[in-house]
Amino acid sequence: MRFPEDVPTLTADAVTLRAHTVSDIEAAYDACQDAEMQRWTTIPVPYERQHAEQYLTEFIPAAWRDGKSWAWAIEYDGRYAGTIDLRPQDGNLGEVGFAVAPWARGNGVMTGALRLAVRHAFEQGWDRVVWRAYVGNWGSRRVAWKCGFRNLVTIPAGGLQRGVRQDEWVASIARDDEPEAQGNWWQVPVIETDRLRLRPFRSTDAKRIAEACDDVRTQEWLAGLPQPYQLSDAEGFIESRPANSAGGEGVSWAIADPETDELLGCVSVFDLQNRIDSTMGEIGYWAHPDARGRGVMSGAVRGAIGHAFTPIADGGLGRRRLVLFAAEGNTASQRVAEVNGFTRTGRERAASPGRDGVFRDLHCFDLLGTDPRP
Numbered sequence: 001m002r003f004p005e006d007v008p009t010l011t012a013d014a015v016t017l018r019a020h021t022v023s024d025i026e027a028a029y030d031a032c033q034d035a036e037m038q039r040w041t042t043i044p045v046p047y048e049r050q051h052a053e054q055y056l057t058e059f060i061p062a063a064w065r066d067g068k069s070w071a072w073a074i075e076y077d078g079r080y081a082g083t084i085d086l087r088p089q090d091g092n093l094g095e096v097g098f099a100v101a102p103w104a105r106g107n108g109v110m111t112g113a114l115r116l117a118v119r120h121a122f123e124q125g126w127d128r129v130v131w132r133a134y135v136g137n138w139g140s141r142r143v144a145w146k147c148g149f150r151n152l153v154t155i156p157a158g159g160l161q162r163g164v165r166q167d168e169w170v171a172s173i174a175r176d177d178e179p180e181a182q183g184n185w186w187q188v189p190v191i192e193t194d195r196l197r198l199r200p201f202r203s204t205d206a207k208r209i210a211e212a213c214d215d216v217r218t219q220e221w222l223a224g225l226p227q228p229y230q231l232s233d234a235e236g237f238i239e240s241r242p243a244n245s246a247g248g249e250g251v252s253w254a255i256a257d258p259e260t261d262e263l264l265g266c267v268s269v270f271d272l273q274n275r276i277d278s279t280m281g282e283i284g285y286w287a288h289p290d291a292r293g294r295g296v297m298s299g300a301v302r303g304a305i306g307h308a309f310t311p312i313a314d315g316g317l318g319r320r321r322l323v324l325f326a327a328e329g330n331t332a333s334q335r336v337a338e339v340n341g342f343t344r345t346g347r348e349r350a351a352s353p354g355r356d357g358v359f360r361d362l363h364c365f366d367l368l369g370t371d372p373r374p
């Protein structure tokens with residue numbers, strides 16, 4: 001391949017992929033000063049002008065010539081907006097890497113650029129394109145998801161960044177795969193009522209979560225919780241929430257006081273990828289001891305139910321049926337189900353393990369989207 005003559009120009013909508021030129025150096029240098037760019041890529045830190053010069057005038061042209069990688073400048077709004085590259089490996093497979101300048105983010109630039117690059121890779125005979133990102137790079141993960149990358153796995157310490165091992169996400173798309181998002185990436189909307197706010201969890205909730213989940217009654221009825229329940233367990237729970245909803249499994253809200261934003265409890269809709277019935281969901285909850293006995297959970301569950309039955313096209317979870325389980329003796333939890341219109345469908349015998357080693361019966365409830373709700 002000759003550079004730049006043989007570099008194909010690819011265009012769709014507002015995005016063009018073209019060969020880099022020396023006039024991109026300044027913009028590339030500027031973009032690489034950004035903290036996100038340094039956090040999520042392998043560019044040198046500190047990033048100096050000579051790095052940009054060398055990358056654009058030596059590394060990229062040489063890589064096109066010897067076929068090691070194909071890097072395009074992304075042009076958006078008439079300017080250099082970033083770089084995307086394909087790195088072929090043996091066996092008709094290769095990896096993609098990308099970054100966009102801070103000023104151009106949030107406009108669909110990378111989604112457009114990635115679609116173009118992936119299509120080109122398949123036209124060139126690749127069978128599969130692989131995407132990798134350090135764990136926590138949600139922007140990159142969402143771009144890859146939108147473009148149809150799938151089968152995401154986490155490889156502990158799978159990536160190497162400036163000599164330091166980092167946990168890594170890996171996903172891929174094959175030639176015959178539909179280049180569209182696979183599965184649901186649930187959002188966690190803020191739901192306000194006059195007495196409560198349902199919102200995503202944040203790191204400052206950890207102390208209240210630990211208090212609530214180490215409480216004797218919570219421990220009694222939720223036997224699956226770690227015992228003792230420590231601050232690190234709460235931090236792990238908070239950290240795991242984005243992946244839970246991005247992976248389509250469930251949605252968890254922090255129930256907060258609308259005045260102070262203090263955490264009062266948690267309500268979740270989960271099991272959203274149930275193998276037998278992917279239109280159902282299970283409701284689960286716990287309340288902080290100082291928030292009990294004043295209708296907090298009944299109100300929070302009402303908010304969660306409304307969102308669960310809202311069609312996916314309208315931003316909801318598109319559920320057809322919800323289920324809820326409460327152990328024999330857990331009167332407060334059964335009451336939350338009843339006041340929200342759930343029907344008691346029966347009991348599973350000796351199905352709920354207790355801390356005391358006794359298995360109690362589990363009361364089963366369900367609610368259909370077509371049921372009247374209080």
Ligand SMILES: CC(C)(COP(=O)(O)OP(=O)(O)OC[C@H]1O[C@@H](n2cnc3c(N)ncnc32)[C@H](O)[C@@H]1OP(=O)(O)O)[C@@H](O)C(=O)NCCC(=O)NCCS
Nearest residue numbers: 040098099100105106107108109110111133138139140142
């Ligand atoms: C990740 C990155 C490439 C995204 O580029 P972008 O042009 O802003 O992406 P898009 O506008 O196409 O966004 C696609 C989706 O991701 C979402 N998104 C973008 N950044 C996000 C972030 N930090 N967190 C969560 N979602 C994000 C967008 O909202 C959009 O979703 P929507 O269409 O449903 O609203 C850009 O932020 C970047 O260059 N980051 C630094 C370098 C980097 O991480 N490179 C990838 C290394 S693997």
